[in-house]
Amino acid sequence: MRNARSGKSKKTKSTVIFVVLVCIVGLLAYSGFNGFKNVFGYRVKPFSQSINRGLDLQGGISVLEEIKGNEVDNETIERTIEMLSMRVNPEGVKETSVQREGKNRIRIEIPGEFDSKKVLDSIGKTGKLEFKGPDNKVILTGTDVENATAYLDDMGSPTIGLELKADGAKKFAEATQKFLNQPITIYMDEEVLTSPTVQSVITNGKATITGSKSLDEAKRQANIIKSGALPVTLEAVEFKTVGATLGSNALPLSMKAGAVGISLIIVFMIVYYRRPGFMASIALIIYVLLVLGTFSAVKVTLTLSGIAGFLLTVGMAVDANVLIFERIKEELRTGKSVKSSIDAGFSRALSSILDSNITTIIAAIVLYYLGSGAVKGFALTLMIGIILSIFTALTVTKTLIKLGMEMGILNNASHFGIKRG
Structure with missing residues (x-):
């Protein structure tokens, strides 16, 4: 009698936790994509406003500086470029571009910045x-x-x-x-x-x-x-505001394509894996919120290549769940209990998930340190996405699957698509 009551109490507790978790995820998703005007006196911006965008998606300022004076050697010009890069991008996460143009000119492009006085003051200051x-x-x-x-x-x-x-x-x-x-x-x-x-x-x-x-x-x-x-004197010979180089519709279309892709993945997971697929879909939504929240927190500047890197990691996050579910099904086919199969499935899938993701992280690190511009942005979003995909697969998905088992919706082999005689 006590076991029955204890089991019922545990089921009720797990159900309450699951419902609260789903409500929180729904609230975060709504605030992330729509924002709130007033939360305890604060405004919560949607991701579309809180995440920095590159010159190709939102435009910015382009300045052409000319080096004044006598002949200047290449080493001095390189030092000048380094100094200017540090001034316009001190955190190192913006997609700024500082490049030599011709013999004695330097082109500076700053996405999302439209205050001409601020930019010219920053570039022209003597340095201390x-x-x-x-x-x-x-x-x-x-x-x-x-x-x-x-x-x-x-x-x-x-x-x-x-x-x-x-x-x-x-x-x-x-x-x-x-x-x-x-x-x-x-x-x-x-x-x-x-x-x-x-x-x-x-x-x-x-x-x-x-x-x-x-x-x-x-x-x-x-x-x-x-x-x-600054080892040289600079004079601004050209200053202009540029629009989004890929057009004003590039970001909305990219977001729409991403939403459609993620929706199709969720439909596939639910149709193919059913109840476990539903849990994985919730984990995927949490993953997307974590990644976009991280982009906003660390002030990543998102370009079209960065969006491609992010969408690539969404596929890798789903791939981790597929590996886990297939391992669980293999364990169930041997006649093990659902609880033992879930524990063994996550344990067996761990090495495969880590191997595939760590090698990709290494490649992303190489791209980040050796690349520049769009390549660097792609590598940064890829690294962030992969690290968070490992976290969600091994913690969030596992927690949701165990909650489902305790609630009674994942406590039978048939719930994983396995029929036993």
Whole structure:
């Protein structure tokens, strides 16, 4: 009698949890795609407004800067491009483009930005390099730096070699003694460039800075430290506002295509896998909300290639569920109980899911660090999507399947399409 009551209580509890979960998902989906005007005094923006869009989807500003003065070598121009890139894209997640055009011109394109004064002020400012201690007091400025070069040390780690002028060397010696085993942060225009920890007292004005993720990043940081400010004078010779390069209908059509594709996937999962497919469809909706929410939170700039990367991960998320369900069905065919089959199915599918997704993540990382522009955007959305697809498949889907089993809608082999004699 107690077991019956306990079982009924557990079923009721699981049903309540499931209904509440579905209501929350529905509310989040509505707010994500429609927004709310007033929630406790705050406005909740829909994803269409909170996610940044690239120049191809929303337009922006295009500036052509000309380098003034005498002949300028290629190294100086590359340093200038690095400095400008850091100014217009300090977080590194916007799809900005800073490229050399011709002999002495640089083209800067900033999606979603239409404030011409703000852009010109940002590009034209002289630049301010500062070394600050933990007490936030300035130790060195750009005028104290003699040279900075990037290289790979004996262990193959990217390193920056820093050389200071005589006055700078004296100030740095005092600072390294004072802040031994503490970080000294290097700022460019009040943006953190790097924050190395002092390993020893440096008295000769020559230091090494480690911690860069790659040699390219070390070169970029070294160029900025070396230049201290823009190494050339720039003059804006062309300034224009550009419309969406793929047309104003590109984003709505892409979203419509994505909605149709996801809907077809949901229909397929429910028709083919029935009750488990319904649970997987809820998990897929949660996955889409998580991905779009992450795009909004980390300020990813979405381009058409980024949308393609996102839709690709939707297919991979479904593929993980298919692997899990097929493994569960294989276990059920051997005569195991539903509970044992679910546990074994998730366990057996784990290695296949991780193997396929980790190799794709590695490829995405390579694309992100070696690519640029649209390629980088595709790689970033792909990485975010794959990581979240693994999470939803192994946690959200599993939780929903177990809730279904406890509610009594997935407690029989026939519910998974397996007929037993």
